[in-house]
Amino acid sequence: xxxxxxxxxxxxxxxxxxxxxxxxxFRGRYRVVKGGRASKKSTTSALWHIYHMMKHADANTLVVRxxxxxxxxxxxxxxxxxxxxxxxxxxxQAKLSPLEIVYLPTGQKILFRGLxxxxxxTSITVDKGYLSWxxxxxxYQISNEEDFxxxxxxxxxxxxxxPKIFTLTFNPWxxxxxxxxxxxxxxxxxxxxxxxxxxxxxxxxxxxxxxxxEWMKERSPRRYRIEGLGDWGIAEGAIYxxxxxxxxxWREIAxxxxxxxxxxLDFGYATDPTAYIAAIVDPPARELYIFDEHxxxxxxxxxxxxxxxxKGVEKERIIADSAEPKSIDEIRRMGVRRIQxxxxxxxxxxxxxxxxxxxxxxxHPRCVNTIMELxxxxxxxxxxxxxxxxxxxxxxxxDALRYSLERVQRRxxxxxxKPQDKSQQPVISPVESLVSSDVATTIPAPMAVAIxxxxxxxxxxxxxxxxxxxxxxxxxxxxxxxxxxGNSFYCETHGWxxxxxxxxxxxVKK
Numbered sequence: 250x251x252x253x254x255x256x257x258x259x260x261x262x263x264x265x266x267x268x269x270x271x272x273x274x275f276r277g278r279y280r281v282v283k284g285g286r287a288s289k290k291s292t293t294s295a296l297w298h299i300y301h302m303m304k305h306a307d308a309n310t311l312v313v314r315x316x317x318x319x320x321x322x323x324x325x326x327x328x329x330x331x332x333x334x335x336x337x338x339x340x341x342q343a344k345l346s347p348l349e350i351v352y353l354p355t356g357q358k359i360l361f362r363g364l365x366x367x368x369x370x371t372s373i374t375v376d377k378g379y380l381s382w383x384x385x386x387x388x389y390q391i392s393n394e395e396d397f398x399x400x401x402x403x404x405x406x407x408x409x410x411x412p413k414i415f416t417l418t419f420n421p422w423x424x425x426x427x428x429x430x431x432x433x434x435x436x437x438x439x440x441x442x443x444x445x446x447x448x449x450x451x452x453x454x455x456x457x458x459x460x461x462x463e464w465m466k467e468r469s470p471r472r473y474r475i476e477g478l479g480d481w482g483i484a485e486g487a488i489y490x491x492x493x494x495x496x497x498x499w500r501e502i503a504x505x506x507x508x509x510x511x512x513x514l515d516f517g518y519a520t521d522p523t524a525y526i527a528a529i530v531d532p533p534a535r536e537l538y539i540f541d542e543h544x545x546x547x548x549x550x551x552x553x554x555x556x557x558x559x560k561g562v563e564k565e566r567i568i569a570d571s572a573e574p575k576s577i578d579e580i581r582r583m584g585v586r587r588i589q590x591x592x593x594x595x596x597x598x599x600x601x602x603x604x605x606x607x608x609x610x611x612x613h614p615r616c617v618n619t620i621m622e623l624x625x626x627x628x629x630x631x632x633x634x635x636x637x638x639x640x641x642x643x644x645x646x647x648d649a650l651r652y653s654l655e656r657v658q659r660r661x662x663x664x665x666x667k668p669q670d671k672s673q674q675p676v677i678s679p680v681e682s683l684v685s686s687d688v689a690t691t692i693p694a695p696m697a698v699a700i701x702x703x704x705x706x707x708x709x710x711x712x713x714x715x716x717x718x719x720x721x722x723x724x725x726x727x728x729x730x731x732x733x734x735g736n737s738f739y740c741e742t743h744g745w746x747x748x749x750x751x752x753x754x755x756x757v758k759k
Contacts (some may be wrong), residue, residue, distance in 0.1 A: 259336055261300065268450030269293045276412040277440040281388075281432040283421040284446035285479040287454055287462075294384055295324075295331035297416075302357050303337070307378030307409050310359045311372070315390035316615050318365025319346060324386050324466065328359060355412065361446045364396055365496070365614065379408040382416070389419035390617055392494050394427040421445075423624045424481035428500040448480045472642045475625070486628040486635045488602060488647075492610035494620055499529055501538035501614070507533045512562055513653030514553070514569040514588070515645050516576055523548040524645035525556065526619065530608070530657055542646060544618040550576050554583035567654040589638045592659075593650040599637065601651035604658045622646045 265273070272280060272293065283289045298310050305463070311326045328350055332341045342351045350359040356377045362370050373380065377591040383404055391397055405412065419428065433443045448454055448462055467474040476481045502508055508531050515524040527541035531720050543556055553576075557563050561587045569577050571590035612619050625643040639647075722729050723740035731740070 252581060264734060265293060265296055266335055266450070266452050267579055268446060272441065272444060273297060275442045276414070277442055278413060279415050279417070279432060279443075281417045281428070281439045281442065282444045282446060283419055283428075283433070283479055283481075284444075285420070285448055285475065285477045287448040287451050287458060288446040289451050290446055291324075291327055291386060292331065294386075294418055295327040296334065298382060299328065299331045299335060299337075299386060301382075302352055302359070303340075305381075305411055306355045306357070308381040308411055309357050309375040310378055310382045310384060311370075311373065311404065312359060312361050313383060313385045314361075314387055315617070316365045317348075317361070317369075319387075319615070319617075320361045321345075322365070324384070325350070357404065360583075363450060364391065364400070367399065370400060373403075373702060378673075379406065379411065380404060381408045381411045382414050384416045384418075386419040386615070387420075388428060389422055389426060390620070392616070392620075393425075394431065397427075413692055420621075421475065421479060421481045422621050424483055429481060445479045453482070461520065469642055471640065482625050486621065486630070487624075488626050488628060488639055489623055491606065491608065492623050494610060494612050494614055494711050496614065497538060497540075497611060499538060502529045502531070502538050503533075505531055507531050509657060510565065511653035511657060512567040513591075513649035513651070514567055514748075515649040515652070516570045516573045517645060518547060520546075522546045522618075522645055524618075524649045525552060525553075525560075525629055526616075526646050526653060527560075527562065528650065528653060530654060532657060535608050537605070537610045539616055539619055540612065540621050540649070541613075542612065542616045544646065547722055550579045551583060554580045554585050557585050557588075559615040566656070568655055570652065591655055598651070601654065601658070602639065605650065605654065619646050619650075733751045 266289065269289065272282065282290045282294075302308050302310060312320065314320055316323065325348060329343050332338055332350075342353055343349075344351065348361045351357070358375060360373065360375075362373065364370070365518070383400070385391070385397075385400075386399075387433075401415065403547065404415075417432075417621075419427070421429075432441055435441055448459070453549055462473065462477050465477055471482075474480045483678075503510065508529050511528050511530055513526045513528075517523045522544045523546070524542075525543040526539060529538045529540065530536075531538075541560065543560075544557075548556070554563075557567065557580075565587060567585065567588045569588055569592050571577075571593050572588060577588055577590055610623070614620075622643040622645065626647050627640055629638045629640045630636060728740060
């Protein structure tokens with residue numbers, strides 16, 4: 250096949266490459282492609298839509314992702330790349346507001362929408378021709394099959410002589426996903442094309458990238474099976490089962506008096522990503538809300554510092570991987586002054602996991618890499634039996650999450666005890682408190698130690714008196730606090746701070 254533009258001819262075989270002939274010629278309703286990284290599934294989808302819109306003057310395309318804001322750096326950029334790759338940039342116009350790409354000779358459009366705004370999809374119309382094709386990128390992020398069904402029913406109406414095609418592309422992180430049963434476990438349906446692709450059909454892949462896959466094959470076979478070969482991930486023995494993907498406003502959660510913000514950072518570079526995570530934890534409610542992340546390879550320390558500043562957390566306490574003290578010092582000198590190393594002691598990984606397992610974990614849909622790791626972070630096995638150790642894969646954000654909660658886990662403003670016979674009742678650890686159905690009360694943090702019944706509590710340490718009494722000030726505006734409640738202080742600008750209520754590492758204006 251060739252693309253003819255005046256006197257210019259472009260070979261599609263040379264541009265698209267091999268491995269996708271069935272994909273290119275399919276005319277059924279559902280064209281579903283799961284694949285590993287670098288398998289050309291997204292680039293081929295982009296090329297297909299650009300080529301066929303130029304070939305069919307009445308065709309328009311809708312591109313959908315879980316969240317609208319994720320289009321700009323993914324599908325929008327991919328389609329612009331395809332236009333340039335085909336040598337037809339002078340015939341297309343890419344707009345940012347609204348986000349759309351227009352074929353200038355006919356006025357056909359590529360529209361972008363997110364499932365986080367359902368009304369923008371149900372009310373969609375085109376000025377010319379028909380809405381013929383839908384491309385759903387990262388379809389795995391659509392965790393609810395009903396959301397897909399609504400989208401499927403929303404794209405209705407005539408398409409002339411053109412087939413109405415839904416193209417779904419994704420990485421197959423978990424075999425429990427509805428996509429497997431809906432499209433891959435079905436036989437004999439002419440309306441479904443279910444393909445699996447991998448990096449071996451990508452003739453444009455550089456030698457360094459191929460070497461990375463070979464390294465993964467040898468060192469990390471489970472990861473290679475999913476990210477390399479495009480096989481379904483098998484999430485047996487999941488470490489965290491108490492999590493859900495859900496929409497929430499983290500600002501509202503932060504208004505709770507018992508809410509605390511936690512930030513964690515795990516270093517990576519060549520083969521592993523640098524992983525940053527931001528969460529709000531409510532210890533008394535046993536709820537954890539993960540609202541932000543960053544996940545990127547080959548980040549130097551200056552880029553990490555810039556990323557943290559861009560997110561506006563350079564003044565917050567960030568707990569980072571203690572294995573790289575030099576990196577922590579460098580980032581601190583670059584203006585992220587409250588970054589500090591994590592405490593890695595014996596059994597710190599298991600202790601951190603057990604602590605997080607006590608919480609109900611809520612993950613915002615935009616944290617796609619956190620969702621991916623939570624779905625693949627499982628217990629390791631030996632001779633087919635699970636062992637008490639997590640796999641050394643899909644753990645970058647999981648490690649960052651453990652680091653971020655260290656101070657909360659260690660300090661614990663309070664612990665739970667049963668109300669009856671308080672004078673004789675020993676302190677119950679947080680783990681034990683979870684299995685108790687009794688109403689619980691709290692005791693001060695200095696007493697938050699597990700002791701045997703009848704044992705004497707240690708005397709509290711004497712407070713060191715400063716030579717000169719000085720009224721405490723807010724570290725953010727250096728104004729004196731106006732009120733005090735226990736160990737908490739109130740700033741007229743930044744609200745309550747301290748070990749009770751919103752802590753000093755996350756300030757919320759009342």
